[in-house]
Amino acid sequence: MEFSERLKELRKQAHLTQVELASKLGIVQSSYADWERGKKKPTQENLVKIAQILNVSVDYLVGNSEEKNDELDNIELLFRMNSKGLSDEEKKIFKKELIEFMEERKKAFEK
Incomplete structure (x- = not known):
């Protein structure tokens, strides 16, 4: 599964909108939307924040592991x-x- 797909799926599982998750990350919704569309990739710092918010490991988030929490x-x-x-x-x-x-x-x- 691509990062963008996994990100969208995890966001929906957390019952968050793009606007809500972007707000938690301190970014604008359009920047976040680019990640879900696969147009851009988040910084390492934002990857860590996303993983913390969605309660998964960074490895799971980027597709390097199938274990959600490590x-x-x-x-x-x-x-x-x-x-x-x-x-x-x-x-x-x-x-x-x-x-x-x-x-x-x-x-x-x-x-």
């Missing part, structure tokens, strides 16, 4: 996007804290 992929992506400029020791601590945070978050949503 927390490890999401953690790795968050880590990569936010660890630039950190020392090796700081990166190690940051990654550990991200994993702990995601585990706590998962527990909170399971209740």
Whole structure:
């Protein structure tokens, strides 16, 4: 399935209009519509936001996985996007804290 098709399908499953999802992303509806039509691709930052809003992994969103939720992929992506400029020791601590945070978050949503 193409990214544009998957994006549209996930948006509809979330019961969101293009306008609503675009608003959550902080963009205009016409830019979002271009993604669903396959005319343009979102930035990596917007891919992460979309995945978070639609509660799927980025890999699933772009068609690299059939697993909708892969927390490890999401953690790795968050880590990569936010660890630039950190020392090796700081990166190690940051990654550990991200994993702990995601585990706590998962527990909170399971209740």
